[in-house]
Amino acid sequence: MNRIARLIVFLLGATGLAALFILAFLRLPGPDDLRNRTADRANALTVPARHTTNAVSTVNFDYRAFDTIGEEFILFVSVMGVLVLFRETHAKPAREILRDSSTPGRDLAPSDAIRAWTLVMVAPKILFGLYIIAHGALTPGGGFQGGVILATAPLILFLATDFRTFQKIASFHLVEITEAFGAAAFVLIGVVGLFAQRAYLTNVLPMGTTSRLTSGGMIPLISVAVGLEVAAGFVLLLYVFLQESLTVEHGEA
Amino acid sequence: MIVLQLAILILVAATGTAVVFSRNAESQPIGISFYGLVLSIMFFIFQAPDVALSQLVIGAVGLPLMIMLALARLRRPDR
Numbered sequence: 001m002n003r004i005a006r007l008i009v010f011l012l013g014a015t016g017l018a019a020l021f022i023l024a025f026l027r028l029p030g031p032d033d034l035r036n037r038t039a040d041r042a043n044a045l046t047v048p049a050r051h052t053t054n055a056v057s058t059v060n061f062d063y064r065a066f067d068t069i070g071e072e073f074i075l076f077v078s079v080m081g082v083l084v085l086f087r088e089t090h091a092k093p094a095r096e097i098l099r100d101s102s103t104p105g106r107d108l109a110p111s112d113a114i115r116a117w118t119l120v121m122v123a124p125k126i127l128f129g130l131y132i133i134a135h136g137a138l139t140p141g142g143g144f145q146g147g148v149i150l151a152t153a154p155l156i157l158f159l160a161t162d163f164r165t166f167q168k169i170a171s172f173h174l175v176e177i178t179e180a181f182g183a184a185a186f187v188l189i190g191v192v193g194l195f196a197q198r199a200y201l202t203n204v205l206p207m208g209t210t211s212r213l214t215s216g217g218m219i220p221l222i223s224v225a226v227g228l229e230v231a232a233g234f235v236l237l238l239y240v241f242l243q244e245s246l247t248v249e250h251g252e253a
Numbered sequence: 254m255i256v257l258q259l260a261i262l263i264l265v266a267a268t269g270t271a272v273v274f275s276r277n278a279e280s281q282p283i284g285i286s287f288y289g290l291v292l293s294i295m296f297f298i299f300q301a302p303d304v305a306l307s308q309l310v311i312g313a314v315g316l317p318l319m320i321m322l323a324l325a326r327l328r329r330p331d332r
Contacts, residue, residue, distance in 0.1 A: 085326065140302035140306060145303075145306035237315075237319070241321065241322050241325070244326065
């Protein structure tokens, strides 16, 4: 197929797609008609029924928590996939040359300014991550978003120091266990509903006082479980990435 | 507000097109990361801060990281 034939095929498809696209757009509701009954119901129910102020987290971790389990396991399985794809790397001592500041002759050692600033930033970052996780039921955020903020703390520690320190602080096995624990905790929290003779993942714990950290029954617990899983999952990804980009084979070095 | 919404939508379209047209494998993850950042600002402007945070996490950090990992692996095939 030469260039012109390919162009003709592309143009035919593109005009068809453009026509359908424009037709679909003409029937879109305007910005004022976007309110729908589900959203209105969720907003109306959040404070009286669940004693929480963040409707999004309440829907995610309560009304459709079962879907959220699926979403969480998408991340879990992708991290597992990455670990499986890269697993031979761990078994190859010949590639254990670290091109970071612990190796002499590395000219990219972090400057004192970077070192000082990142070390100052570690504690606020951890605090901010925990805050976002703990306040999932009250303000925008939750386990997922807070977990990634937590995961950046070891990363900036790596920026300030080197891979060996990163390995010491975030031990591979500890992170692996934390990820599995977070994923398992979410699934097991759902069983509480079964013990109360209700459906799986029914929010059966006491709802608490609105605008308190403990409000929302199981919502904060699920938020913490998701936070652990996501934070550990992202640290594992960083682990594999740093290991892959920092090691060189003997021949290249 | 409507000006801001229009501006961010145009920016999303522009960065999306730029990602499609970047042919260099090294610059693609960076482009996707920037596109993810712009998308998350768009969600924020359209008053969905929760979605904006998730988008920031997945689009600007997670996905580019995974692409870069895949590139690193492709560059150095195991014998």
